[in-house]
Amino acid sequence: MFRRLCRRGAVNVASPAFTDVKLTEAAVRRAGKQVQVKFSDGSEFLMHGLWLRDACRDAYFVSESAGERYLDKIVFKASGAHADGCVKETRVVDGSLEADWAWLEPYSGFAGVPAPDLRCKALFKNQGIPDQFQHREFESVMTSEEANLEMLQSLMKHGVIIMDNVTPAEDASVLLHFANQCLGGMQKDPARESPNWIIQKKESAKSVSYAQTVRLNNHTDQSVAAHGVPALLLVVNYVHGTGCNTLVDGYAVAEALRERDPAAFKLLSTYGNCQERDFIRSRVDSAQEGTQTMLITTKQPIIQTDPAGGIVRIQYNEVFRTPSTVPFEHFEEWYRAYTLFNEMIHGPEFEVQVPIGKGQMLILDNWRVLHGRAGGKSSHDRVIMGGTVVREAFHSRAIRLMGAQYPVSDYVDL
Ligand SMILES: [Fe+2]
Numbered sequence: 001m002f003r004r005l006c007r008r009g010a011v012n013v014a015s016p017a018f019t020d021v022k023l024t025e026a027a028v029r030r031a032g033k034q035v036q037v038k039f040s041d042g043s044e045f046l047m048h049g050l051w052l053r054d055a056c057r058d059a060y061f062v063s064e065s066a067g068e069r070y071l072d073k074i075v076f077k078a079s080g081a082h083a084d085g086c087v088k089e090t091r092v093v094d095g096s097l098e099a100d101w102a103w104l105e106p107y108s109g110f111a112g113v114p115a116p117d118l119r120c121k122a123l124f125k126n127q128g129i130p131d132q133f134q135h136r137e138f139e140s141v142m143t144s145e146e147a148n149l150e151m152l153q154s155l156m157k158h159g160v161i162i163m164d165n166v167t168p169a170e171d172a173s174v175l176l177h178f179a180n181q182c183l184g185g186m187q188k189d190p191a192r193e194s195p196n197w198i199i200q201k202k203e204s205a206k207s208v209s210y211a212q213t214v215r216l217n218n219h220t221d222q223s224v225a226a227h228g229v230p231a232l233l234l235v236v237n238y239v240h241g242t243g244c245n246t247l248v249d250g251y252a253v254a255e256a257l258r259e260r261d262p263a264a265f266k267l268l269s270t271y272g273n274c275q276e277r278d279f280i281r282s283r284v285d286s287a288q289e290g291t292q293t294m295l296i297t298t299k300q301p302i303i304q305t306d307p308a309g310g311i312v313r314i315q316y317n318e319v320f321r322t323p324s325t326v327p328f329e330h331f332e333e334w335y336r337a338y339t340l341f342n343e344m345i346h347g348p349e350f351e352v353q354v355p356i357g358k359g360q361m362l363i364l365d366n367w368r369v370l371h372g373r374a375g376g377k378s379s380h381d382r383v384i385m386g387g388t389v390v391r392e393a394f395h396s397r398a399i400r401l402m403g404a405q406y407p408v409s410d411y412v413d414l
Helices: 049-055 096-101 138-143 145-158 173-183 250-260 262-268 328-346 391-402
Strands: 023-029 034-039 044-048 087-091 134-137 160-164 197-200 216-219 233-240 242-249 273-278 295-300 303-305 311-314 352-357 361-365 369-373 383-389
Touching: 034 049, 044 049, 134 138, 134 145, 138 145, 138 160, 138 173, 145 160, 145 173, 145 361, 145 391, 173 233, 173 361, 173 383, 173 391, 216 242, 216 328, 242 250, 250 262, 250 311, 250 328, 262 328, 361 369
Parallel strands: 134 160
Antiparallel strands: 023 034, 034 044, 044 087, 160 361, 197 383, 216 369, 233 361, 233 383, 242 352, 242 369, 273 295, 303 311
């Protein structure tokens, strides 16, 4: 496993992350097969010479302009040595590696990566106050990479960030610019020309999403759930008017369910919940033109866990639920669990109402936080535009802001 120390706190992307760390000692070990190095911050590494040669990223092996290895520099003949266990970390002084990267690790996409450690998350319930969420200044995040990184870290800790004093715009330009610059880029929808959606008042709307005066139940956005995995972030820009969103910490609900009714938790984290979304029909009230038909079906548990039982994500949207395929002998108990979960995410203990309006943007961790719309609280001129950001885009932006290569772990039990 490759490991390296990095500095705590925000890192300036423009400069390498380790410029203030000096090499203090280096020695050749095991008859030239290994190298031991020590650095001024106290870290110490043991590396295979073979690994050093293979990992070299200098101009001889890697094209700077293309960001690719030169294929004719690959050594195909086995040298008799093994490249596994390439670097052995012998000492980490203050454990700062884990501290700096722990927030990002669950979103690496690497096979077997554990669910988020909930000790890194500030789980929330309804505190009964007008606005219990974190706010950040739009201009600051747009103009400072340090503020951008801090916002992303806070988002993944708290689940929700509200951006204030967002630059006014009549179209989606500000939203898209922000998503592309600060979140990694908005997910492209194959059935629509523009990546963002627009929701505005429509009389006699058939889809509940567009019927702004009525309540929209709490859900996670499915968008195009590639391989059944929904996008990680949801961003919504209030272009006009005011509204009141409902927000629920799905991790807090799931953990409470695990504690209060373990059998219900087990059922909801075991059996798939069938959903189907017809992207043409569900947008019957949209002002945007569809470009093609698209029908996406998913069958994932509402509460998704890793093998150790840690909660990875909540995936739930009642409007798209289709007939259940839970086995006959378990259906009644599954349905009881599903009803209990539905009550919890709409009950006063967990559901939080937050007023939000023009000049603000709402950003959510869509794997964790369910969102909805309170009934009868939207102004008639409410216009919101939004979209989703997939895990890959978010992770790409985050590691760029961290200014270093991701320290890849092996999650396989050998
Ligand atoms: Fe939604």
